Amino acid sequence: MAATTHASSMSFLLSHPQPRSATPTPRLPLRPAAHRVRCATDAAAAPAAAASSTKHRRPADENIREEAARHPAPKQGLSAWYEPFPPAPNGDPNERYSLDEIVYRSSSGGLLDVRHDMEALARFSGAYWRDLFDSRVGRTTWPYGSGVWSKKEFVLPEIDPDHIVSLFEGNSNLFWAERLGRDHLGGMNDLWVKHCGISHTGSFKDLGMTVLVSQVNRLRRAPLSRPIAGVGCASTGDTSAALSAYCAAAGIPAIVFLPANRISLEQLIQPIANGATVLSLDTDFDGCMRLIREVTAELPIYLANSLNSLRLEGQKTAAIEILQQFDWEVPDWVIVPGGNLGNIYAFYKGFEMCRVLGLVDRVPRLVCAQAANANPLYSYYKSGWTEFQPQVAKPTFASAIQIGDPVSVDRAVVALKATNGIVEEATEEELMNAMSLADRTGMFACPHTGVALAALFKLRDQRVIGSNERVVVVSTAHGLKFSQSKIDYHDSKIEDMACKYANPPVSVKADFGAVMDVLKKRLKGKL
C-alpha cells in the first residue's frame, strides 16, 4: 500500500498524535510504512502489504535496537519527575527532582512519587492512547514488544529506547477462572486471574525492574556517566530474582540481601544463577531492608526496592493491561496480595491515570489481601486507619509477603481510600486451601495468590462481592517457585492443618490387579 494512502488511516494517527484541541496542528512528515506504529487494522485491511512484508525487514546485520534508533518516535513533549508523596502540607510546593537524580526520599524524609506531566498527556484523547497501546500488543518492535514499554509514554516518556533493558515482560495472561467461579464461589461467571507471575523470573517484579534497571543503565552510560557501582535490594525472593536477571541482561552488578532460610530454594537459586552477589543474612526481610538502606546511603549502590518509586511505574502497567484485555471495560474489583505495599498503589496509579486521561471512566474497587501472620495493614484498616503498628511478621507459607514494616504503607492507604477499598486477611489454612482448590480447577497458584483467593472467598461469603460482578484476582508469582509448600500440603505434613484438598500420590505395586483395584476405588460410580 502506498504511503500516501495511509495518510488518513489509523496508523497515521497512531504514529503522529492528533491533539485533542480543535486547533489544527502541523502534520509531521510520514515515516516509511514499515516503520510506522503498525496496528491491527493495517494487517486486516491490506493483505497485499502483508504478502510483501519481507521487503520491509531490517537489514540482516541490524538488530531491533538499531532499527528503533534509525526511526526515533516523534517528540511529544512528555516528561516525568519525582515529587514528595503525599505532598507535605507545610513542605515546599515546588520540591521536585529530575529522574536523573539519585534520590529516594523527600527533603522531609517522606516517600517520593513519579509524577507525569498530565497536561501534556491530556493533549491526546483517551481514544488515542487506547488505540496506540492496542496497536503495539503482540509485536516485537523495540521496545514496544514489552507490555511495560508498550505504554512507554505513561512510564518513562523521555528515556532513549537504546537505554532500555527489557526482556519483553508483561502481556501476561488474564485467565478466565470459569470452574473456580462457577463451582466454588457461588456461580460467579466473571472471575479472572491476572497471571503476573507467568513471566520471565516468575513474579510481577519484572514489570518494575525493567524500568528501574533501564534508568540505571541510562545513568551509567554517557553522557550522564554516573559512577553507580551496582544495584542492590533487600528481598523475600522475588525482587532479588528480577533484579539479578535484569542486571545480568544489562551487565550491571547486582547485590541482594536475603533473609536466611526464609525464601524458597527456587528463589534462592535465581540470583545465584544470574551471577548476583548474594548475602544470606540472619534476620528477617525488615532487617534486610534496614541494612540495604544503610548500605546504599554509604556506597554508590542504587536501591532497587519499591521504596524507589521508579519500580511502581512499571508495575502500574499491569492495571492498564487488565483494562486493555477487557477492551477498556473496567472490572468491579481487583484483589492484590500485599506485603511491602508498593503494588497495591501501583495498581491504583495505573487505573487512576487511565481514568484521568479518559481511557476509561472509573476505577475498580481494590482489595489488599494479607496473610494473618503478617498483617500490619489489615490491623491498621481495622483500627479505622487510626493507628499503624509495625510488627515482627510471623512465618507464613506466603513467604514473599512476610513483612511487618512495609515501606509503602502510606501509598497503600491512599490507594484504598481513593477506591473505597477493603483489606482482608487469610490464615495459613485459608490461604493453602484456597491455593489448592484453585489448583484443582486448572491453576498452579502460589501461596500469595492463595491469600488473594482466600480474601475473595470471604468477601463472597459476606456478600460484599456479588456473583455477577467482574472480579480480577492478581496472581503475583509462579506456583513452581513455591513447590515445597505444595509438597508439604499434599503430604498432609503441616501441623494443625487439615489439608482438605491434599492429593497424595498412591504407591501401588506394578501389577495389573493392584492397579485396577486402585482405579476402581477412585472412579467408583463413574465407570
Ligand SMILES: Cc1ncc(COP(=O)(O)O)c(C=O)c1O
Ligand atoms: C509473590 C509476591 N506477591 C505479593 C507481594 C507483595 O507485593 P508488595 O510488596 O508490593 O505489596 C510480593 C512482594 O512483596 C511478592 O513477592
Ligand SMILES: N[C@@H](CCOP(=O)(O)O)C(=O)O
Ligand atoms: N516480595 C518482595 C519484598 C520486597 O518488596 P519490594 O517491592 O519493595 O522490592 C520481594 O520479593 O523481595
